Every structure is written in C-alpha cells, then in structure tokens.
Amino acid sequence: MTTVVRTSLPLDAWPEGDRSLWKAALRQGTIFDPDGAAAHWAEETRRQVAKGYSKWLGALHDLGLLAAETAPAARVTEDHLRRYVALLKAQGLASVSIASRVTDLMEAVRVMEPEANLSLLRSLVSTLQQRAQPSRNKARRIKRPGEIWEACAAEMTRITTDPTPLSIETASRYRDAFALGFLVWSPIRRRNLAALTLGETLRFQAGRWRVAFGPEATKDKTHLTFALPDDEDYQTAFAQYLRVIRPKLLRGTDCTPDGLPQLCGPLWVSTRGTAMTAHALYYAITRCSERLLGAPLNPHxxxxxxxxxxxxxxxxxxxxxxxxxxxxxxxxxxxxxxxxxxxxxxxxxxxxxxxxxxxxxxxxxxxxxxxxxxxxxxxxxxxxxxx
Known part of the structure; x- marks a missing residue:
C-alpha cells in the first residue's frame, strides 16, 4: 500500500489565528465595514494563495517550527525562509515553482496582516524570480497565429469532407480544432472560454455573433465585449460547428441556418453531451495543438x-x-x-x-x-x- 506524504496543512488544520485572519481578508464589507484585503480576488486566486500558504504551514510543521500562537508575519524570519526554500529544493521543485510558492506566501501574509513589514519576503521573491529558469522552453512553443489557424482549418476541412458518417469521436476532434482556432482569433482567458453560453454570453446581435462578459466575470474586473470575426473561413467553420458538430455531441439533430440565432446552452459540449469544464478545455486544446502542430499550446x-x-x-x-x-x-x-x-x-x-x-x-x-x-x-x- 502506497503511503501518501502530505506536504501541506489543510485550511481546517491551520492555527485558529491564521484561519480568522484569512477569513477576515476574504470578507465582503458593508457600507460601514471595509472589504478585506483579498475580497476582490477571483476564486481561483484565493485557492492558489491558500494552497501556497498551506504549503508554508505544512513545511513549518514538519520542521518543528510552527508555533500556533505566533502571528503569520512573525513566522517569516530569515532562518525559516532559508529552511523553507531548502525543503522545496529537496522536494525536487523547479526554480519557477519555488518562486511561485514564496510569492503565494507573501500574498497570503500581505492580505492577512496588511500592516506587516514584508521587506524580507519581497526581497526573497525578487531574488527567486530573477534566478528562476523555466523548466520548459516557451520560446520553442510560440507559434504564429496564422500558422495555428491554417492547421485548425485544414483539420476541420478534412472532417467536413470525409464521406464516412460523423461519429462522436470525430465531432470532438472538430470541436477541439475549432476551440483552438477560436483562441487564435480571440485569445480570451480559459475561464471565460469555458463560460461561453449561447443566448447569454454569446449572442447573435445586429448580424454578428457577439461575446459579452460583465466585470464580475473577468480577471481585471472590467467589461469584456467583442464581436466574433467576420472572416469567411471562420464563419463557415463556426456555422458548421453550430449546425452539425455541436448537435452531434448533444445527441440531437442538425440545426437549420435559421435556427442558429435562437440556440442556447453551453458553446463547448463534451463527448458525454454535457458542458465542458475549463479543465477539460485546457487538455482538449493542448492535445489538439500537439497533434496538429507538434507543440502543446495551452490556452494561456x-x-x-x-x-x-x-x-x-x-x-x-x-x-x-x-x-x-x-x-x-x-x-x-x-x-x-x-x-x-x-x-x-x-x-x-x-x-x-x-x-x-x-x-x-x-x-x-x-x-x-x-x-x-x-x-x-x-x-x-x-x-x-x-x-
């Protein structure tokens, strides 16, 4: 039986004082009480920083250095940080990951104790980021948009001209190619891509398909609105997806051109006929790009x-x-x-x-x-x- 080695301290196991400060940092204020320092953070950011802070507490616990009564900022000493970084290196983490862990720690302490002196942490983060070397060479994976779109278009053409009956598996390959192509023309963030919903965030208005997200749905808390491209090849591929591919994944019948503006529901449909998650889209697009271009291009x-x-x-x-x-x-x-x-x-x-x-x-x-x-x-x- 494999033993699972924990390298973090779950939130419910944090010292009581830390949990209280974290809860206060996330609190949405009222007209009389101000918001917590992290109240504006997206849920994904909250999870990431909490995870990083859990790693820090877990390391202190394993090293016998976690004093529950000590405030978060008071634990951030040069000795503790040196031993923490050494432990992360011993765990085999890449330099970029180590820099990310310490950055999460700094952000957690910053919002839990807004008045704390973070000069030591900021100095360490700066040093680690300068020394960090990406474990994968991003430069080799950068592709030009035109090259990516041409590969996507060729894949979709192969599928639409194939005389054999359309299968669920083939429909999913078309979907993945179009999703990759969608990001080529409109490089939005993954969570917005997954949230595209016909009749809601994606509507047919004034003769064009338009995307609209409110500030609550974007990372920078501003409106995101744009029209999909009117390029003929793009429009043909999109219409094919809406008329034939998406209905196939939904186990339905083809949609008529006149019915497209009235469509509703998730834009991206899984092979099980359900809405695709951001995680599923990530892997679908990465796999598709590696197959078509020889390089795994994730949405980011x-x-x-x-x-x-x-x-x-x-x-x-x-x-x-x-x-x-x-x-x-x-x-x-x-x-x-x-x-x-x-x-x-x-x-x-x-x-x-x-x-x-x-x-x-x-x-x-x-x-x-x-x-x-x-x-x-x-x-x-x-x-x-x-x-």
Whole structure:
C-alpha cells in the first residue's frame, strides 16, 4: 500500500489565528465595514494563495517550527525562509515553482496582516524570480497565429469532407480544432472560454455573433465585449460547428441556418453531451495543438502567441496588445507575455514602447467600441490579419 506524504496543512488544520485572519481578508464589507484585503480576488486566486500558504504551514510543521500562537508575519524570519526554500529544493521543485510558492506566501501574509513589514519576503521573491529558469522552453512553443489557424482549418476541412458518417469521436476532434482556432482569433482567458453560453454570453446581435462578459466575470474586473470575426473561413467553420458538430455531441439533430440565432446552452459540449469544464478545455486544446502542430499550446500560451505576434511584427501595436489581453498595466504585457525577442523583434519594440508611453496615446488601435460602448469590438483578429 502506497503511503501518501502530505506536504501541506489543510485550511481546517491551520492555527485558529491564521484561519480568522484569512477569513477576515476574504470578507465582503458593508457600507460601514471595509472589504478585506483579498475580497476582490477571483476564486481561483484565493485557492492558489491558500494552497501556497498551506504549503508554508505544512513545511513549518514538519520542521518543528510552527508555533500556533505566533502571528503569520512573525513566522517569516530569515532562518525559516532559508529552511523553507531548502525543503522545496529537496522536494525536487523547479526554480519557477519555488518562486511561485514564496510569492503565494507573501500574498497570503500581505492580505492577512496588511500592516506587516514584508521587506524580507519581497526581497526573497525578487531574488527567486530573477534566478528562476523555466523548466520548459516557451520560446520553442510560440507559434504564429496564422500558422495555428491554417492547421485548425485544414483539420476541420478534412472532417467536413470525409464521406464516412460523423461519429462522436470525430465531432470532438472538430470541436477541439475549432476551440483552438477560436483562441487564435480571440485569445480570451480559459475561464471565460469555458463560460461561453449561447443566448447569454454569446449572442447573435445586429448580424454578428457577439461575446459579452460583465466585470464580475473577468480577471481585471472590467467589461469584456467583442464581436466574433467576420472572416469567411471562420464563419463557415463556426456555422458548421453550430449546425452539425455541436448537435452531434448533444445527441440531437442538425440545426437549420435559421435556427442558429435562437440556440442556447453551453458553446463547448463534451463527448458525454454535457458542458465542458475549463479543465477539460485546457487538455482538449493542448492535445489538439500537439497533434496538429507538434507543440502543446495551452490556452494561456496562446495569449503569449497573440501578444508576440503583435509586438514582433507590429511593435507599434504593443499598447493594443495590452488592451486586447485585458491588462491595465503595460508592464504586465511586457513581463509576462512579450516574447518578441524570441521572434527577432529587436530593439525597435523598446523604442516604440518608450515613444508610446511618452505620448500616452494608449490603445489607439484597440479602442474601437462596439454597440454597447463597453469595450473593443474585436479583441485580436482585426490586428493579426495584417501580421
């Protein structure tokens, strides 16, 4: 029998003081009481930081250093941090993962004790991030949007022209290719991709299919609205998915063209006829891209591909890339997504960034508003067609 070795302390096993501070950090305030420091965090962020803090408490417990009566910030000593990092290395974690663990620890302490001095943690996080080496070479997996879409289109054409009866398995392959292609044209975040629902977040209005998410559904708490591309090949592929592929997965009959605007329910349907989860979409898209392109492109990496294509071929669009990807700060785009140096963009990008920042004409390309006036009409496709 295999023994499971726990490396974390579950939330219900945290010291009582830590649980109380964490609960207070997540609390939604009233008109008289302010929100907790983490009240605005998305559920996924809360889980991630809580998991990281559980790892920290688990390590302290295993090392015999966890004093339940000690406040979270008081436990963050240089000796404890050195021993924690050494333990993570001994567990075989990559340098990027170690930096992420310590970052989660810092964020947890920050929201639990907003007045705490975090200079030691910030210094350690900075050092670890500078030294972190990705275990996988992202540069080799970056693909140009046009290349990805061509592979998706070819796969969907093979399926639609195949004379054999459509099976559930074949329908799922078309779905995966279209989902990959969807992110090529509209590189939204995975949770928004999974939440696309016909008749709700995806509607046929004024002759076009339009996506609309409220601020409560986006990471940066702003509206996300855009129209799907009017490219003929894209529209043909989308119509085929709605008319034939999706009904097959739902165990129904083909939908007529006139019935498309009235469709409702999840856009992405599993082989069991149910809505696909964000997790299922992640693996479906990754598997599909590896099969079609020889490189596993997950939904997040496709956002890198989008930003890289813009900033490498059209560096004057770098501010548009930030707006398209939902970043309120240009630094986020540059530090996390900009792979232009990998694609030989060179120093011209930096010149453009400096000039654009000095002029403060942010997002001139990406501020075309749709009928709601709440966001760019197209998040990416009007740009990459020219790349």
């Amino acid at each position: 990496l496709l956002r890198d591909c989008a930003a890289s294509a813009i900033t490498s071929e059209r560096p004057d669009y770098v501010l548009a890339a930030a707006r398209i990807l939902g970043h309120s700060q240009l630094s986020t785009t540059l530090s996390h997504y900009e792979q232009a140096s990998m694609l030989e963009a060179g120093a011209h990008l930096q010149e453009v960034v400096a000039e654009a920042q000095s002029r403060r004409t942010s997002y001139e390309v990406a501020t075309t508003r749709d009928s709601t006036g709440e966001g760019p009409d197209t998040p990416f496709h009007d740009l990459w067609k020219d790349i």
